[in-house]
Amino acid sequence: MKKLINNPDDVVREALEGMAAAHPDLLTVHFDPTYVVRADGVPDGKVGLLSGGGSGHEPMHNGFVGRGMLDAACPGEVFTSPTPDQMQAATEAIDAGAGVLHIVKNYTGDVMNFEMAEEMAESGGIDVRSVVIDDDVAVEDSTYTAGRRGVGGTVLIEKICGAAADKGYSLDDLEALCTRCNDNVRSMGMALTSCTVPTAGEPTFDLGEDEMEIGIGIHGEPGRKRMEVEPADQIVERLMTPIVEDLPFKDGDDVILFVNSMGGTPLIEVYLAYRKAAELAEQHGLRVVRNLVGPYITSLEMAGLSITMMRADDDIVELWDAPVHTPGMRWGA
Amino acid sequence: MKKLINNPDDVVREALEGMAAAHPDLLTVHFDPTYVVRADGVPDGKVGLLSGGGSGHEPMHNGFVGRGMLDAACPGEVFTSPTPDQMQAATEAIDAGAGVLHIVKNYTGDVMNFEMAEEMAESGGIDVRSVVIDDDVAVEDSTYTAGRRGVGGTVLIEKICGAAADKGYSLDDLEALCTRCNDNVRSMGMALTSCTVPTAGEPTFDLGEDEMEIGIGIHGEPGRKRMEVEPADQIVERLMTPIVEDLPFKDGDDVILFVNSMGGTPLIEVYLAYRKAAELAEQHGLRVVRNLVGPYITSLEMAGLSITMMRADDDIVELWDAPVHTPGMRWGA
């Protein structure tokens, strides 16, 4: 394992110190319990927006704390969900009287830890809602599984809900919006290589010299199917088809198309993939009204990509376009 | 070689098609000869700003075309400098009567190709100046070498000169500013892994399981010294010390600190490195007034980082803060 780290146990803390040093205008980092909170405080009466999850997916979620997106984020250890005490402290820090929405990616650990945090926060008198994001079409959604994972859709949802909270949405309305976004977004990812959790020191899985993993999650957990590497255009089609069919997206739909690098994919390849994704969207009669291209929800140095598509009405597009100023996403500000 | 590509010979073209599809509001891609030009045209009387170089360094340079930065960029094949006909066509496209500045990274191929392009453009009656960027302290600057390479400093310089051109700087003033920026910026990089040029199909160089290369260029060309991997803090010190000593940066200097990922480095590690870089800057008495953290000038999927530091007076900081809206760098807009 070659990594730009010191002690593997210190990676998360030291990276957070780096974020704090780089973005004092945007965010503040608290330790013990660990959370990242916007530097300028939550405006009175605004619903607080909190997310969190394992580290190693940067810029998500810490990099989305600032103005117009998340008010706080709780980073866990690498690929390990954070703990309820972190979430409780962050929830208290961003409650400005209007309650707090927790955006939770559907992983057993995240869900259970957030659940415990909610129990704690509510016993402390804060109105907390939580929406579980489960946009990954690679996973069969049945009562016999943990359900679909929360992946790329989370990025779009955090942006959109952040704008809505800024606009003054109530906790009820924000919860409804978040649920509606989740209902209208689908994702699927793939990997060409594994990644190595610093404390594990070895790749989470092995892929042969000409193998790829289709339907990968964002924690290096194996996906739906292992197969021989194919040309990029075919890979993109393998991701796009299940996405389009699942919602289903329909001829005439306006969509936000998000092609995401898993971390180790050169940007030139991400754009190459975007080309095909946009072409396929068009062939399905979809109108790509907005897009996002680059590494936003990553799995350390994993090479691969994920595609996310959200059905976007005018409201959603307006919220998408609203100013955002965070380390990882910024426009209009 | 596992890559998200189709035919290795089509990588650059297909990625450019992806950029064109993703950012029609910002840029237009021309083929044969190939260049990327801002979509909204160069305002009358504004100096045109052109850069270019081999592909594989994305977002640089194509991703810096838009408003407030480059007016056009000429992408070569991966890691291969573009050709004079591209530069000539781009120069003609962005000449709005006030001349065109070429920002050239100091690599033999880039310098010679831009030189030929200037000869062509000037015979066509366009006032062309060019500034060669050579900020890489890893290379000994002597008459017995090709001189220092142009690396991370280029990113900062393109942003600053883009803002100055917007402000109405004349070609003379812009050339002087660009030279002044180059005189005040230093960089050094390192790699944990090599990268693979798609058409070559094999890693440009081999690094052992616990080796790193210090003083790497941005084309996978070997650097100053190969040695055993060290903890991140020591690596950062190995880059910072020569940078600080070279200019030399002095106690009390205001600086822009830029910690760059070579492409395959997880963002969490880049922030971890930023933490140490900022700490060392402070120890040298430098005041980090602005910073940039992330993958901006990359070498495909290479894991590693580079550090760039520019001495910044108030003018430079003001130009740095000016609005920019490109696919790869955006604020205030």
Added chain:
Amino acid sequence: MPLTAPDLHAWIRAFADRVAEERAYLTKLDSAIGDGDHGQNMNRGLSHAVDQIDDDASMSDTMRTVAMALISKTGGASGPLYGTLFMDAGKTTAEHEELGTPEVAALFRAGLNGVQRRGKAEPNDKTMVDALLPAVEALEDAAENGTPLSEAIQQAANAAKKGMEATTPLEARKGRASYLGERSKGHQDPGATSTYYLLDAAATAWSDRA
């Protein structure tokens, strides 16, 4: 001699030691069908728990301390699950000065219920429940038969071990491994493995207790 607070301390220390020893192995199991952090998670949580244990604390305070330590430091799925296990198990100790086989059976039954309340796993979902449930049943049988604790807990550890081994052919239906579907078959569940260590640590720590 039935159990008192120091015996619980010894048990938790033994559990922490075992997990520390097997940290890499647990992580390897988790890499095969999960995300490769179960060893780190458990080790982080348990070393914190050991640090927090107060030698003079009562049984129920000890269990609560361990629960809170695990909840706040473990992370992942195992944090809330083991946290709830200790939290709910601990509640059963409040009314007792000391624990014999019946009380220990009740303690683990409450822990199992907590795990199932929190995680909604059924038997054969390929989770820690598959090691814990047979252990609880063994303890309850032993309690019914009046088996002394040292023997009962050894039977429970044996049952947990069998349960753990029996997870190998199963297809996972809960947690991260469930994403693998069919491909989760043929791998032993990491959480069931750490749960076996939990029982085995008790068997070791209480080998001379009645």
Added chain:
Amino acid sequence: MPLTAPDLHAWIRAFADRVAEERAYLTKLDSAIGDGDHGQNMNRGLSHAVDQIDDDASMSDTMRTVAMALISKTGGASGPLYGTLFMDAGKTTAEHEELGTPEVAALFRAGLNGVQRRGKAEPNDKTMVDALLPAVEALEDAAENGTPLSEAIQQAANAAKKGMEATTPLEARKGRASYLGERSKGHQDPGATSTYYLLDAAATAWSDRA
């Protein structure tokens, strides 16, 4: 029989074929001390040049066409260098209907001058100059001695080969390889290698020319 335009066409085709064959080898040499694209660069430029050649064109038009094709498609350092080589070499053919040994010597001398004007490399800088210069000198000697072309060009190719081989121990002072300093020693220069192919292609194409 001295050279006329079709002989130049044959030469350039032979050069393109040789580079296409050795593309991977050139790239391997460039990976060792450069950036691993010399084979691709030269192949891209030359296959374009071959496409552009007009069978009916004059010698000087042919050389200009090849120069422009190389300049616009090769990229890297080799594009301007080989482009200038052909551009400047081509100018010497304007006044001639056909070329014998003295004219071919003058042609390559002009090409060498162009390469040095463009790239500022001196002998022993470990560049294509180190293959080109001895070839030019061999041709000039041959011209002085009245050696027939087929023989002269073979001598030039031999000299280029020696020059190419002699780059191996050198420390690079120009181009990308110069960044390696000491470490560039022990590797043959890719540009000198393609320049040897340039001369060897001529020796093959002109083996029955006087």
